[in-house]
Amino acid sequence: MRKDSTSNNGSSRPESTPKQLRSFERSLPMALLRAREAVMREFRAALRRHGLTEQQWRVLRALTARDEMEILALADVTFLLPPSLSRILRDLEERKLIRRRVIPEDLRRALVSIAPRGIAMIETVGSQSEKTYSEITRRFGADRLRALHELLASLEHSLSEPKPAASPKKRALHARTRAPDLRQRS
Amino acid sequence: MRKDSTSNNGSSRPESTPKQLRSFERSLPMALLRAREAVMREFRAALRRHGLTEQQWRVLRALTARDEMEILALADVTFLLPPSLSRILRDLEERKLIRRRVIPEDLRRALVSIAPRGIAMIETVGSQSEKTYSEITRRFGADRLRALHELLASLEHSLSEPKPAASPKKRALHARTRAPDLRQRS
DNA sequence: GGCTTATGCTTAACATGTTAAACAAAAGCC
DNA sequence: GGCTTTTGTTTAACATGTTAAGCATAAGCC
Numbered sequence: 001m002r003k004d005s006t007s008n009n010g011s012s013r014p015e016s017t018p019k020q021l022r023s024f025e026r027s028l029p030m031a032l033l034r035a036r037e038a039v040m041r042e043f044r045a046a047l048r049r050h051g052l053t054e055q056q057w058r059v060l061r062a063l064t065a066r067d068e069m070e071i072l073a074l075a076d077v078t079f080l081l082p083p084s085l086s087r088i089l090r091d092l093e094e095r096k097l098i099r100r101r102v103i104p105e106d107l108r109r110a111l112v113s114i115a116p117r118g119i120a121m122i123e124t125v126g127s128q129s130e131k132t133y134s135e136i137t138r139r140f141g142a143d144r145l146r147a148l149h150e151l152l153a154s155l156e157h158s159l160s161e162p163k164p165a166a167s168p169k170k171r172a173l174h175a176r177t178r179a180p181d182l183r184q185r186s
Numbered sequence: 187m188r189k190d191s192t193s194n195n196g197s198s199r200p201e202s203t204p205k206q207l208r209s210f211e212r213s214l215p216m217a218l219l220r221a222r223e224a225v226m227r228e229f230r231a232a233l234r235r236h237g238l239t240e241q242q243w244r245v246l247r248a249l250t251a252r253d254e255m256e257i258l259a260l261a262d263v264t265f266l267l268p269p270s271l272s273r274i275l276r277d278l279e280e281r282k283l284i285r286r287r288v289i290p291e292d293l294r295r296a297l298v299s300i301a302p303r304g305i306a307m308i309e310t311v312g313s314q315s316e317k318t319y320s321e322i323t324r325r326f327g328a329d330r331l332r333a334l335h336e337l338l339a340s341l342e343h344s345l346s347e348p349k350p351a352a353s354p355k356k357r358a359l360h361a362r363t364r365a366p367d368l369r370q371r372s
Numbered sequence: 373g374g375c376t377t378a379t380g381c382t383t384a385a386c387a388t389g390t391t392a393a394a395c396a397a398a399a400g401c402c
Numbered sequence: 403g404g405c406t407t408t409t410g411t412t413t414a415a416c417a418t419g420t421t422a423a424g425c426a427t428a429a430g431c432c
Contacts, residue, residue: 024263026335027247028335029222029240030244031335032222032338035218035339035341036215036219038342041345053388058216070410071410071411077210079216079219079223080389081389084388086411086412090412106397106398106410107410108409108410109410110411140341148337149217152220154330155221155224155225156220158325158326158327159227239418241419266419269381269383270419271381273382292379292428294379294381296381
C-alpha cells in the first residue's frame with residue numbers, strides 16, 4: 001500500500017513510485033527482527049543484572065550442553081564470528097566462568113569448557129530465564145510457540161539448500177558474509 | 187579453507203545435557219536469529235552490490251512508503267536508534283539519496299524524504315529484492331510464509347502487552363534498551 | 373518578557389562486531 | 403629433513419551500534 005505521493009509537495013516526488021514494493025511491515029527480515037527484539041526484551045534485564053551480554057550468555061549456554069567444545073565449533077553454534085568469540089572467551093576466562101585447555105595432539109586447537117562459576121551462573125540466570133520462557137509461552141500459547149519454532153526451522157532449512165540455478169561454491173559453515181546481531185552493554 | 191567444524195572429531199552431540207535448561211536449538215531468540223540470518227543472506231548480495239547497508243536500505247524503504255517523515259518517527263519504523271539514524275541520514279544525504287528540510291514552524295524538527303536518486307536506487311534494488319522474495323516464497327511456500335508472518339506479528343503483540351504483574355512505566359516509543367542488529371560493510 | 377523545563381536531533385566517547393592480516397602449529401610434498 | 407600449504411586462533415584496524423552529553427529551539431510558567 002503505497003501512500004499516494006502527491007499530498008503536499010509536488011517537488012521531487014515522482015508519482016511513479018517504485019513499483020509495488022511490499023510494505024515495510026510485510027518485510028520478513030523486519031518481522032523477524034521485531035519479533036526477536038520483543039522476545040529479547042524479556043530476557044535482557046536478567047542478563048544485565050548478572051553482567052552478561054547476550055553473546056556471553058549464548059556461549060555459556062552452548063557450553064552447558066557439551067563437556068568440551070572446540071572454538072570454531074563453538075563459534076558455529078553460537079553464531080559468533082571467531083574474532084568476537086575470541087574476545088568473549090578471554091573475558092569469560094578472566095571471570096573464571098569458563099576454562100580452556102590446549103589439545104595436546106594439536107597445539108593449535110583448544111577445548112573450552114564451562115567452569116564451576118559458569119555453571120552457577122547458568123543455574124541462577126537459567127532459572128530466571130526459564131521462568132521468562134514460561135511466561136512467554138503462557139502469553140503466546142504453547143501450540144503457537146511450537147508452530148513458530150517449526151516454521152522457523154523449516155524456513156532456515158528451505159533457504160540453506162542450494163539455489164536451483166547458479167551455485168558456484170559451497171561456502172562452508174560460516175560463510176564470509178555471516179551475520180551479526182549485537183546487543184546490550186555489560 | 188574448509189570449515190566443517192565438527193566433522194572430524196566426534197565431539198558433536200553428547201546427550202548429557204547438564205541441566206534442565208532447554209536445548210540451545212529450542213531457544214527462541216536463537217531460532218529467530220538463525221532464521222533472520224538465513225533470509226538476509228539472500229538479500230545481502232544485492233544490497234552490497236549497490237553499496238547499501240541493510241540499515242540504509244531500511245531507511246530508503248521506509249521513506250518510500252511516505253512522502254516525508256520526521257526523524258524520530260523514521261527511527262521508530264526502521265528500528266534504528268537516533269544516533270545511528272543521524273549518521274545514516276547524513277550519509278544518504280551526501281549521496282543525494284534522500285533530502286531533508288527543517289520544519290518552519292518548529293526549527294528543531296526536520297522532515298526527510300526520498301530523493302530522485304533514492305527512488306531510482308529503490309527501483310533497481312527493489313526489483314531484485316522482490317525477485318529474491320519470490321524465490322524465498324517459492325522455496326518456503328506461500329502458505330507457510332503467511333503463517334509465519336502471522337505468528338511473528340502475534341508473538342510481537344503478545345509480548346508488547348504489559349505483563350500482568352509489575353508494569354511500572356509506560357516507556358514511550360523507543361525504549362531505552364532497544365535493539366540493535368548490525369550488518370555488512372559498505 | 374525572563375526563566376526553567378522539555379523536546380528533537382546531533383556529537384562525543386566508548387563497546388562491539390567485522391574484515392584482513394598475523395602467528396603458530398600441523399599436514400603435504402620432494 | 404626442509405619447504406610450502408593449510409588450519410585454528412588471535413591481533414589490528416576499522417565500521418557501526420550504543421549511551422550519555424550537548425545544543426538549539428520550543429513550551430510552560432511567573
